Amino acid sequence: MSTAIAAGLLTGLSLIVAIGAQNAFVLRQGIAREHVGPVVAICALSDAVLIVGGVTGIGSVVTHAGWVLEVVRWLGVAFLAAYGVLSLARARRPATLEAARSGAASRGAAIGRAVALTYLNPHVYLDTVLLLGSIANQHGPADRWWFAGGAAVGSVLWFTGLGYGAGLGQRLLATPRAWQVLDVLIGVTMLAIALSLAVS
Known part of the structure; x- marks a missing residue:
């Protein structure tokens, strides 16, 4: 049991710690202290749902319905490209950076972006549903759920640490110039991921 939990925790962390669109968004929200x-x-919660889906065998459905991932891929390309362009545009208008820090975006908008960045990324399904699901099922009927639990805990720890820990860096971003640099980096990251999805 403990071995399965530890394996799930480490495997889950190894897959979600890599810099991606979702992490970049959580980082920005954390630094802005906006709807963290x-x-x-x-x-x-989305990671937990997808992990459970992988353990229960939804991965086989994803594997046999390649067109679903294809649709998700192009929706993801469009969304990430639009978000990247908006980030770069935001960086060109320093006045809007102050508004971003003061919580200009609504809670609904922030939640909508988090949902889109999670579910419009086909890598989420490949990594979380297929990969984690298949590894979990190698641990046997009982231990696979402990593995899934460990992976879900890893996700909670990572996003909580990233979101709330990022707020500690707010002093470093006290100037409009620093926010411009952050938005440029996020914009470039989003566009790079969109491009990689488009050509993959």
């Missing part, structure tokens, strides 16, 4: 709780909850 709901965003972290959406990301962690």
Whole structure:
């Protein structure tokens, strides 16, 4: 049991720690201290749902319905490209950076972006549903759920630490110039991921 939990925790962390669109968004929300709780909850809960789906065999459905991933891929490309362009546009208007820090975006908008960045990324299904699901099922009928639990805990720890820990860096981003740099980095990251999805 303990071995399965530890394996799930480490495997889950190894898959979600890599810099991606979702992590970049959580990081920005954390630094801005804007709707951090709901965003972290959406990301962690979504991971848990997808992990359970992988353990229960939904991965086989995803494997045999390649067109679903194809649709998700192009929706993800469109969304990430639009988000990247908006981030770069935001960086060109320093006045809007102050508004971003003061919570200009609504809670619903933040939650909507978190949901889109989670479910419009086909890598989420490949990593969380297929990969984690298949590894979990190698641990046997009982231990696979302990593995899944460990992976879900890893997701909670990561997003909580990223979201709330990022707020500690707010002093480093006290100037409009620093926010411009952050938005440029996020914009470039989003566009790079969109491009990689488009050509993959």
